[in-house]
Amino acid sequence: xxxxxxxxxxSAAGLGIAAVTAYRKRxxxxxxxxAYSLVPVxxxxxxLVEWVSGIVFNPTVWIGFGLLGLxxxxxxxxxxxxxxxxxxxxxxxxxxxxxxxxxxxxxSGRSAAAQKPQAPAAAGDDFSDIEAILKxxxx
Numbered sequence: 001x002x003x004x005x006x007x008x009x010x011s012a013a014g015l016g017i018a019a020v021t022a023y024r025k026r027x028x029x030x031x032x033x034x035a036y037s038l039v040p041v042x043x044x045x046x047x048l049v050e051w052v053s054g055i056v057f058n059p060t061v062w063i064g065f066g067l068l069g070l071x072x073x074x075x076x077x078x079x080x081x082x083x084x085x086x087x088x089x090x091x092x093x094x095x096x097x098x099x100x101x102x103x104x105x106x107x108s109g110r111s112a113a114a115q116k117p118q119a120p121a122a123a124g125d126d127f128s129d130i131e132a133i134l135k136x137x138x139x
């Protein structure tokens with residue numbers, strides 16, 4: 001009974017604030033305040049407030065929430081320990097890794113700063129590789 005009275009008073013106060021806001025020509029804000037003000041009364045009328053108050057004062061429900069919290073704590077603790085690898089056996093094979101490349105794909109392995117600038121090749125040498133590829137494909 002007390003919860004219903006408090007919700008009704010909160011709604012009435014909110015609607016009063018919405019009326020003052022609308023009087024100040026701030027209609028969008030007034031509509032938003034009125035919408036929030038109607039929520040407590042709606043919760044009372046749907047019976048949700050009575051249901052929640054029945055849950056809050058029931059010790060069996062609190063024991064259930066405690067057990068849910070304990071289960072949550074155990075699950076996430078075991079996940080955290082598993083990620084750190086604390087519980088892994090020493091005889092297990094390491095995880096699969098991509099094999100290393102057999103040869104470097106670019107350059108001779110030296111960094112770009114350590115390489116000396118090369119002299120430009122003759123005009124005929126620049127296209128010899130391309131010409132060989134084109135001849136190979138019959139172009």
